[in-house]
Each structure stands twice: as structure tokens, then as C-alpha cells.
Amino acid sequence: MAGKSGGGKEPALDFQILDIRHLEADQFAPLLVEESKIWRDELRWDFEPSARQISNCLQEKRLSGYALALADQIRGYCFFFNDGEKGFIGDLFVEPASAKIELARRLLDHSIEKLVGTPGLRRVEAQLPHFTYEQLESCFLARCFKAYRRCFMSVALIDRPPRRPLAGQTPPPDPTEGPAPLADFLLVPWDRKHDREAGELLCAVYHHHIDTAINDQYGSAEGTRRLIENIVHHRGCGEFLPRASLVALHRSTRSLAGVLALTSVGRQNAHIPQIAVAAQFQATGLGTAMLESSFQELTRQGYGEVSLTVTELNAGALRLYERLGFKTFRTFGAFAWEHP
Ligand SMILES: CC(C)(COP(=O)(O)OP(=O)(O)OC[C@H]1O[C@@H](n2cnc3c(N)ncnc32)[C@H](O)[C@@H]1OP(=O)(O)O)[C@@H](O)C(=O)NCCC(=O)NCCS
CATH class of the missing domain: 3.40.630.30 (Gcn5-related N-acetyltransferase (GNAT))
Known part of the structure; x- marks a missing residue:
């Protein structure tokens, strides 16, 4: 899946949305470092233990989802997993330099589409603190999710x-x-x-x-x-x-x-x-x-x-x-x- 980001006067960037299972865990290392920094600076949270866990899961191909690749580097991802009949969108993150909300929404749209189309899945839940409620609401409402505001x-x-x-x-x-x-x-x-x-x-x-x-x-x-x-x-x-x-x-x-x-x-x-x-x-x-x-x-x-x-x-x-x-x-x- 490929496309163009940007618009107006900004140069359009080529990006690709890739299946994360087709990528190696170490390709995500710089992104996870970037994400840990945002968790620390903006959400007052040491994300490094979670980053290590995500990296292990990526290595063992235990996560599904999509990655955003720009100029051969992974600039964002959205992953999900199932627990019985329930699916969870575990994370959505796009590094700040590429953090066009439109790109994050694309990653999310792909993930939602995949999850709600999974045979046997009864329920899907997501809590995504890197983005405001308003930034993501439309993606979820379009697929008949119920939406709630949470305060950090x-x-x-x-x-x-x-x-x-x-x-x-x-x-x-x-x-x-x-x-x-x-x-x-x-x-x-x-x-x-x-x-x-x-x-x-x-x-x-x-x-x-x-x-x-x-x-x-x-x-x-x-x-x-x-x-x-x-x-x-x-x-x-x-x-x-x-x-x-x-x-x-x-x-x-x-x-x-x-x-x-x-x-x-x-x-x-x-x-x-x-x-x-x-x-x-x-x-x-x-x-x-x-x-x-x-x-x-x-x-x-x-x-x-x-x-x-x-x-x-x-x-x-x-x-x-x-x-x-x-x-x-x-x-x-x-x-x-x-x-x-
Ligand atoms: C949220 C929760 C933990 C608060 O516990 P609580 O013991 O009810 O809290 P408090 O009694 O200290 O305070 C609640 C209210 O009672 C009032 N209150 C405190 N002491 C009082 C007293 N002696 N007499 C009368 N009212 C009193 C407080 O002023 C407060 O009023 P407010 O709502 O206007 O602020 C509890 O309501 C609960 O378990 N809710 C369900 C689970 C939940 O929502 N958890 C939080 C998830 S984020």
C-alpha cells in the first residue's frame, strides 16, 4: 500500500503502509526510542519496559498491525492482538516529525478494518493516549464504535x-x-x-x-x-x-x-x-x-x-x-x- 502525504505548499512525501509481520523487530528500534521519549516527556511515564516487550512480541511475530514507512525508515505503527474473542488495538504512534494526523488515521483505519472483519471476534477495544479524542473519533465512529473521552x-x-x-x-x-x-x-x-x-x-x-x-x-x-x-x-x-x-x-x-x-x-x-x-x-x-x-x-x-x-x-x-x-x-x- 503506498500513497502521498502532505498537501498545500509542503512537499508531498512518499510513504508506504506495510504489514508489521513482514518487518524485522530491529527496524522498529528507533521508533520505539522516539516513542519512549514522548511517553516520558508528555505522559510522565517510563515506556522502556513496554518498548522491550513490544520489541520481543514483534520479533516473535505475536503482534498484527501496520507500519508507516517513509524513506525506508519506520516512522509509525499501529498494532493489535486478540485475547479469545476480544481484539485490542494496543498502540498507535507516529513519530513527531512525520506526525501528520492523516497518516495516523490511515494506519488506524487499516487496523480497525482488519479487526472488525476478523471472523469470530465479538468485541474490539482501544485506548490511544498519543492522540486527542477529537483526532481519532471519526475513524472509530465510521465503524460503529462507541467513543468516550478519558482524562490523563x-x-x-x-x-x-x-x-x-x-x-x-x-x-x-x-x-x-x-x-x-x-x-x-x-x-x-x-x-x-x-x-x-x-x-x-x-x-x-x-x-x-x-x-x-x-x-x-x-x-x-x-x-x-x-x-x-x-x-x-x-x-x-x-x-x-x-x-x-x-x-x-x-x-x-x-x-x-x-x-x-x-x-x-x-x-x-x-x-x-x-x-x-x-x-x-x-x-x-x-x-x-x-x-x-x-x-x-x-x-x-x-x-x-x-x-x-x-x-x-x-x-x-x-x-x-x-x-x-x-x-x-x-x-x-x-x-x-x-x-x-
Ligand atoms: C471514585 C470513588 C473511589 C471515590 O470514593 P469515595 O469514598 O466515594 O470518595 P469520597 O467519599 O472521599 O468523596 C466523594 C464525595 O463524597 C463527599 N464526602 C466525603 N466525605 C463525606 C462525608 N463525611 N459525608 C458526606 N459526603 C462526604 C466528598 O466531598 C465528595 O464529594 P464530591 O463528589 O462533591 O467531590 C468511589 O466513588 C468509587 O468507587 N466509584 C466507583 C469506581 C470508580 O469510579 N473508580 C474510579 C475510576 S477512575
């Missing part, structure tokens, strides 16, 4: 004073806030023995939640079990930080009331891949208390910044993060397609 947010921890009382401490009496509930909970570091109950908590909390439309793993006990497994044991979202990650135990019943998972995604950058509070304990300050407590531990461990992603329609969570000082630095798209 971060907050600096340095010199950040705790703003709310922590669980286990007595909050100052405030008649306007009603009864103080936090003494009912015990916050403890996340231990492996909590994994099973954490999965069950997520399954219950995310029932009918907007994020289940984006990631259908939230919709089943098996799915949430795998989700936890992926965060805690497979570095699916950075390196799990067991001491900063917390679970909240309801003191009287000893049941799990909340979970907060934290990962390391850079020398000084932590990430929150998961936070959830059981429905009956929401809006009582537990989520805030878990976040404040983990921020103190992260500061002790030398982290300077925490990031997270949140669906824009999840207004309560978004409000909570903004109240704690998080600011959105990128709005990107999450897209999901179900076989009709």
Missing part, C-alpha cells in the same frame, strides 16, 4: 499538605459534615491475600459503571480477577507498589470496603491504575482518605508526582481528583465495538 491527570506531591483526616485518626468535629465515618475503617498495605476479595469488590462496584462499557473485564468476576492479577503480578500498568497500595477493611465486619492500587511508572512518577470503594461506603470520605494516606507513603518513598486516567463521564471521581489537586494534561479517546 496528574498532581505534584512535593510539599503537598494532607487536606483531610486519615483513617484511624479522629477527624475534627464539623457539624456540617454529618457523622465522621473514617474510624470505622482500617487502612492496611495491599497484600496478596487481598487479591481475591479485591476482584470481587471491583466486580460489584463496576456493575453498570461507565468503565465497563470501555473495558468489559469489569463486567465479570473472571474479568476483574484477571484485571487485579494484571496490575499486581504482571506489571500491566507499571510496577506494583505494595506498600503504597492500600485496602480499607471495615473494622466490624472485616470485609473489604475499598482498594487503591499504585504503580511505579518512572523514578519519581507513580500511577493509580485502580481505586474503588464499595457502594455502601461511597461518599463518606474513604476514597479521599485512601488517596491522602498513599500520597504520604509515596512522598516518603521519593515520588514527586502521581497520575491517573478517568472517564470524563465518571463525574464524581473526576470531581474528587480535581478537589485533591489533579489536573488534566491530556484528553484521549477510549473506543469499543461489539459485533452486531
Whole structure:
């Protein structure tokens, strides 16, 4: 597949779109270096472990997708893979010097077309943080995907004073806030023995939640079990930080009331891949208390910044993060397609 990019006064460049399986992994090395730089500079994330994993997968021909070749060099790629009946678009990246959105859209169009035409595929999901929601929306809507805006947010921890009382401490009496509930909970570091109950908590909390439309793993006990497994044991979202990650135990019943998972995604950058509070304990300050407590531990461990992603329609969570000082630095798209 070949074509021309550019238009107007700019010189048109010859480019080719190639099947990545026809290319060697080391041809992607400069592109992966470039992509790691963008992840570090723009998304506050050390992408190098993922880049190594992608390179291994390319070598073993475990990924499908398309590469953008300009002047014999790989300037961009879009790859996808299947997990049973589900397909994932894992990444779409075009190096900045060639980052014409039109080229990225072409790579994406080829990938979407291939995926939705795959016999037996029930669902396709994608979250592509290198591009804004608006830049990619039309490609997905044209193929009947549902589209959602997600916010990439971060907050600096340095010199950040705790703003709310922590669980286990007595909050100052405030008649306007009603009864103080936090003494009912015990916050403890996340231990492996909590994994099973954490999965069950997520399954219950995310029932009918907007994020289940984006990631259908939230919709089943098996799915949430795998989700936890992926965060805690497979570095699916950075390196799990067991001491900063917390679970909240309801003191009287000893049941799990909340979970907060934290990962390391850079020398000084932590990430929150998961936070959830059981429905009956929401809006009582537990989520805030878990976040404040983990921020103190992260500061002790030398982290300077925490990031997270949140669906824009999840207004309560978004409000909570903004109240704690998080600011959105990128709005990107999450897209999901179900076989009709
Ligand atoms: C998002 C979530 C983790 C927040 O946890 P939470 O324990 O409900 O959070 P908090 O109680 O600290 O704060 C939520 C609200 O309750 C209010 N609140 C806090 N303490 C309160 C109290 N003592 N009495 C009444 N309201 C209180 C807060 O002011 C806040 O109000 P706001 O929505 O106007 O900002 C929780 O709602 C949840 O699990 N949601 C489903 C899963 C989810 O969306 N996870 C986030 C994905 S990114």
C-alpha cells in the first residue's frame, strides 16, 4: 500500500503502509526510542519496559498491525492482538516529525478494518493516549464504535499538605459534615491475600459503571480477577507498589470496603491504575482518605508526582481528583465495538 502525504505548499512525501509481520523487530528500534521519549516527556511515564516487550512480541511475530514507512525508515505503527474473542488495538504512534494526523488515521483505519472483519471476534477495544479524542473519533465512529473521552491527570506531591483526616485518626468535629465515618475503617498495605476479595469488590462496584462499557473485564468476576492479577503480578500498568497500595477493611465486619492500587511508572512518577470503594461506603470520605494516606507513603518513598486516567463521564471521581489537586494534561479517546 503506498500513497502521498502532505498537501498545500509542503512537499508531498512518499510513504508506504506495510504489514508489521513482514518487518524485522530491529527496524522498529528507533521508533520505539522516539516513542519512549514522548511517553516520558508528555505522559510522565517510563515506556522502556513496554518498548522491550513490544520489541520481543514483534520479533516473535505475536503482534498484527501496520507500519508507516517513509524513506525506508519506520516512522509509525499501529498494532493489535486478540485475547479469545476480544481484539485490542494496543498502540498507535507516529513519530513527531512525520506526525501528520492523516497518516495516523490511515494506519488506524487499516487496523480497525482488519479487526472488525476478523471472523469470530465479538468485541474490539482501544485506548490511544498519543492522540486527542477529537483526532481519532471519526475513524472509530465510521465503524460503529462507541467513543468516550478519558482524562490523563496528574498532581505534584512535593510539599503537598494532607487536606483531610486519615483513617484511624479522629477527624475534627464539623457539624456540617454529618457523622465522621473514617474510624470505622482500617487502612492496611495491599497484600496478596487481598487479591481475591479485591476482584470481587471491583466486580460489584463496576456493575453498570461507565468503565465497563470501555473495558468489559469489569463486567465479570473472571474479568476483574484477571484485571487485579494484571496490575499486581504482571506489571500491566507499571510496577506494583505494595506498600503504597492500600485496602480499607471495615473494622466490624472485616470485609473489604475499598482498594487503591499504585504503580511505579518512572523514578519519581507513580500511577493509580485502580481505586474503588464499595457502594455502601461511597461518599463518606474513604476514597479521599485512601488517596491522602498513599500520597504520604509515596512522598516518603521519593515520588514527586502521581497520575491517573478517568472517564470524563465518571463525574464524581473526576470531581474528587480535581478537589485533591489533579489536573488534566491530556484528553484521549477510549473506543469499543461489539459485533452486531
Ligand atoms: C471514585 C470513588 C473511589 C471515590 O470514593 P469515595 O469514598 O466515594 O470518595 P469520597 O467519599 O472521599 O468523596 C466523594 C464525595 O463524597 C463527599 N464526602 C466525603 N466525605 C463525606 C462525608 N463525611 N459525608 C458526606 N459526603 C462526604 C466528598 O466531598 C465528595 O464529594 P464530591 O463528589 O462533591 O467531590 C468511589 O466513588 C468509587 O468507587 N466509584 C466507583 C469506581 C470508580 O469510579 N473508580 C474510579 C475510576 S477512575
